[in-house]
Amino acid sequence: MLVCVIPAFGGNxxxxxxxxxxxxxxxxxxxxxxxxxxxxxxxxxxVVPGAYRADLRGREWAWFLVVxxxxxxxxxxxxxxxxxxxxxxxxxxxxxxxxxGSTGLLALISVVSVNGPSADGGPSPMRVLKTHVAxxxxxxxxxxxxxxxxxxxxxxxxxxxxxxxxxxxxxxxxLLGGRCGQLAQRRLDLHAPEIFSRVRAPAA
Numbered sequence: 001m002l003v004c005v006i007p008a009f010g011g012n013x014x015x016x017x018x019x020x021x022x023x024x025x026x027x028x029x030x031x032x033x034x035x036x037x038x039x040x041x042x043x044x045x046x047v048v049p050g051a052y053r054a055d056l057r058g059r060e061w062a063w064f065l066v067v068x069x070x071x072x073x074x075x076x077x078x079x080x081x082x083x084x085x086x087x088x089x090x091x092x093x094x095x096x097x098x099x100x101g102s103t104g105l106l107a108l109i110s111v112v113s114v115n116g117p118s119a120d121g122g123p124s125p126m127r128v129l130k131t132h133v134a135x136x137x138x139x140x141x142x143x144x145x146x147x148x149x150x151x152x153x154x155x156x157x158x159x160x161x162x163x164x165x166x167x168x169x170x171x172x173x174x175l176l177g178g179r180c181g182q183l184a185q186r187r188l189d190l191h192a193p194e195i196f197s198r199v200r201a202p203a204a
């Protein structure tokens with residue numbers, strides 16, 4: 001977030017509107033291994049019939065409720081402060097698409113790519129790599145329909161097309177988040193023992 005804020009002290013406010021989006025992207029990327037971070041405590045969830053389904057949805061809602069309002073507030077406040085009204089359709093379209101889409105994406109990534117801790121108990125190299133890849137992959141997946149509309153609207157000087165990206169972003173984000181959440185739950189249904197075997201802490 002500071003990447004967007006610091007240039008403003010030198011008079012460049014063009015990055016301020018994107019502070020909330022950057023905050024949400026980092027928050028999603030850092031949460032793409034929540035089952036791997038559980039370690040062997042995941043067994044307590046898996047042995048209770050049906051508990052992992054509620055647990056998955058609970059994690060999604062927890063992330064959404066913590067990150068969503070905060071990133072929206074950052075987006076609105078910093079866009080207003082920036083004095084850059086041309087960015088309103090951009091951020092109001094991208095913000096819900098990113099937050100809603102990430103809710104399901106991070107759950108799906110967490111169950112498809114499960115990285116247990118390294119031998120010293122810290123994050124494994126693959127966990128670190130996954131976080132860095134997610135910094136690019138998550139916003140690309142969540143924002144490409146919005147980006148297409150905004151690019152076309154800007155290139156054609158069509159303000160209505162830029163604003164059309166706002167409901168499109170909300171719809172795509174909700175669809176992507178919901179579908180990815182369903183796929184994550186299905187993978188837990190079919191591969192829970194395999195997932196647990198990958199999160200057990202290695203022997204010292």
